[in-house]
Amino acid sequence: MAKPVNKIAHPFDKTRLEALLNRRFFYAPAFEIYGGVAGLYDYGPPGSSLQSNIISEWRKHFIVEEGMLELDTTIMTPAPVFETSGHVARFADWMVKDLKTGEVLRADHLVKNVLEARLAGDKEARGLAAQPQKDEDKKKKRKDKAKPTAVQLPDEVVAEYENILAQLDNFSGPELGELCRKHKITNPDTDNEVSEPQQFNLMFASSIGPTGQHPGFLRPETAQGHFLNFSRLLDFNNGRVPFASAQIGRSFRNEISPRAGLLRVREFTMAEIEHYVDPEDKTHERFGEVRDVVLDLLDRNVQVAGSTQVTKMSVGEAVDKGVIANETLGYFLARIYLFLTKIGINPRRLRFRQHMSNEMAHYATDCWDAEIENSTGWTECVGCADRAAYDLTVHSNKTGHPLVVRQALKEPIVTEKEAPEFNKKVLGKTFGKDAGTIQNIVNGMDEAALLRLKGELLQGTATITSSDGREFTLTPDLLTIERKTFKQSIREFTPNVIEPSFGLGRILYSLLEHSFWSREDDVERGVLSLPAVVAPTKVLIVPLSAKEEFSPLIREVSSKLRQAGVFSRVDDSNTSIGRRYARNDELGTPYGLTIDFASIQNRTMTLRERDTTDQLIGSIDEVITTVTELINGSIDWAEACRRLPEYDGTQAV
Numbered sequence: 001m002a003k004p005v006n007k008i009a010h011p012f013d014k015t016r017l018e019a020l021l022n023r024r025f026f027y028a029p030a031f032e033i034y035g036g037v038a039g040l041y042d043y044g045p046p047g048s049s050l051q052s053n054i055i056s057e058w059r060k061h062f063i064v065e066e067g068m069l070e071l072d073t074t075i076m077t078p079a080p081v082f083e084t085s086g087h088v089a090r091f092a093d094w095m096v097k098d099l100k101t102g103e104v105l106r107a108d109h110l111v112k113n114v115l116e117a118r119l120a121g122d123k124e125a126r127g128l129a130a131q132p133q134k135d136e137d138k139k140k141k142r143k144d145k146a147k148p149t150a151v152q153l154p155d156e157v158v159a160e161y162e163n164i165l166a167q168l169d170n171f172s173g174p175e176l177g178e179l180c181r182k183h184k185i186t187n188p189d190t191d192n193e194v195s196e197p198q199q200f201n202l203m204f205a206s207s208i209g210p211t212g213q214h215p216g217f218l219r220p221e222t223a224q225g226h227f228l229n230f231s232r233l234l235d236f237n238n239g240r241v242p243f244a245s246a247q248i249g250r251s252f253r254n255e256i257s258p259r260a261g262l263l264r265v266r267e268f269t270m271a272e273i274e275h276y277v278d279p280e281d282k283t284h285e286r287f288g289e290v291r292d293v294v295l296d297l298l299d300r301n302v303q304v305a306g307s308t309q310v311t312k313m314s315v316g317e318a319v320d321k322g323v324i325a326n327e328t329l330g331y332f333l334a335r336i337y338l339f340l341t342k343i344g345i346n347p348r349r350l351r352f353r354q355h356m357s358n359e360m361a362h363y364a365t366d367c368w369d370a371e372i373e374n375s376t377g378w379t380e381c382v383g384c385a386d387r388a389a390y391d392l393t394v395h396s397n398k399t400g401h402p403l404v405v406r407q408a409l410k411e412p413i414v415t416e417k418e419a420p421e422f423n424k425k426v427l428g429k430t431f432g433k434d435a436g437t438i439q440n441i442v443n444g445m446d447e448a449a450l451l452r453l454k455g456e457l458l459q460g461t462a463t464i465t466s467s468d469g470r471e472f473t474l475t476p477d478l479l480t481i482e483r484k485t486f487k488q489s490i491r492e493f494t495p496n497v498i499e500p501s502f503g504l505g506r507i508l509y510s511l512l513e514h515s516f517w518s519r520e521d522d523v524e525r526g527v528l529s530l531p532a533v534v535a536p537t538k539v540l541i542v543p544l545s546a547k548e549e550f551s552p553l554i555r556e557v558s559s560k561l562r563q564a565g566v567f568s569r570v571d572d573s574n575t576s577i578g579r580r581y582a583r584n585d586e587l588g589t590p591y592g593l594t595i596d597f598a599s600i601q602n603r604t605m606t607l608r609e610r611d612t613t614d615q616l617i618g619s620i621d622e623v624i625t626t627v628t629e630l631i632n633g634s635i636d637w638a639e640a641c642r643r644l645p646e647y648d649g650t651q652a653v
């Protein structure tokens, strides 16, 4: 049997994790030898494989499982698209400047850091601080962090700070400025006062073509590429909703002060889904499958009351009680939870936080963020919003291209209403180019206004006024209004969009934190307990040495693993087997196969499990079958232990 895994042998140590990620080249600052640029990172071999494996699982979990329509749209986008979508006017954060040094800080982050540091200082003064900081951590001063000083605050100030922090995302720029003044918040690096908050647009501007006359932007999200292709997608889906489009690609945001590693960068990979539904029917046909999934929910009322206490609730109950606006949104929150926990995110460090009213885009009807806890606190990693009909409506209005669904009605709808009939010839002769304006005014009238106009015309003349204040006098030879019967057999509507939007870097980094630990007997060596499904390498083949006589067997085992679709690597470096395994524990490789002299004679090998370091022994083919099933997830380690005897170090390998 597997030994119990003691993953909390040592408390989480961020410095050690960062050293490991750097040493093993998971990722590193881009352009490092030129001094680097804040917020830009390159992924090395294990980081790239980990990201590809997360993407591949995402594709299976969402695109394949739900039959979504995949897209790959351009990054460079002409300016009018983002003018229409509202990004040019509103895709901005509030920044403040240090009044003496000119250093720029994001206003909400400044308030958060300073108030959190004061609360930490208060805890320390009251003797409630969780862990005294290690000296080496203290030395490594993070620029973006205000340092706590042990000063006790009055109880009402603690309550006020907690209340501000619970609803920080709800404050406007001027309100953040007011908070800085009221609470004497200064730049923690210099203690200088800061300016009033100003808006800073996060899009990278560019221009398309040699003349510089066609401004463009690098997209800050992939979503607009979906919306602009809506009518083609609808056509591809035979004109029916609901359906979803999905896209994985790069996005760019000129973040004000990116200082949190992969959590806030200027170029990152997003995976976005746009799910199109009938606004009158937001049920989801597979909702029953996720009804019982229990989530930690932090709804908006709790936050506005100044608390961060989550409630455990099944998605079914949350939708029934109206906590989550509709079934489709609830369905996606549950699917997001299942995806994140499948790839190794700790469910106890995952919560769903509802946006407060000011935080939510004005057009959205409900919005929840999947937040993952890591060493910097709770971090939004997936946003999931019901964006109503906003995007399709604005693009359609701007371009005149209908972005609507036309649905044949089972029963035609018969209505009677007043209908204007124009004598266009006479109208044109009388009013020239204003004839069109007149028709638009009359066609835009509601039933009551038409009835009034009809009454006036019956009296001989009627006067209408255009939006710019001009008056037009109409007579019955120009226009008649009659009651008519209409039969409508097609319903036309703009679908609503539910959008789950994933930032892969934030998920990847949080996963690395959740997976990292050190063994009790070897604190220097870390282990990344990544699930096999995302681990960069699945199996490490470890021959006793690099001697030629092991080569045929290594080739055979590698080839059989390849045929089984299992990605393996050989480590025949000139160091002890123990060291080689320790190195691969740092890379998160879940299984190891040892090949020894006895393997050549007896055709057996051992199978080592990373977390327990337990080893089993079996014939080469048995071990390959077992490890393949372990990687596929069709058996677990306990089942492998039932199948194969434990290797106690004495059997011939």
Ligand SMILES: Nc1ncnc2c1ncn2[C@@H]1O[C@H](COP(=O)(O)OP(=O)(O)OP(=O)(O)O)[C@@H](O)[C@H]1O
Residues within 6 Å of the ligand: 253, 255, 262, 263, 264, 265, 266, 268, 270, 380, 381, 382, 383, 501, 502, 503, 504, 505, 506, 507
């Ligand atoms: N600068 C960034 N670096 C890394 N990932 C990001 C960044 N900005 C956004 N993301 C990711 O994209 C997802 C969707 O983007 P969204 O626009 O909802 O984020 P946001 O609300 O602007 O994030 P934040 O408030 O943290 O800036 C986020 O949940 C996050 O995972």
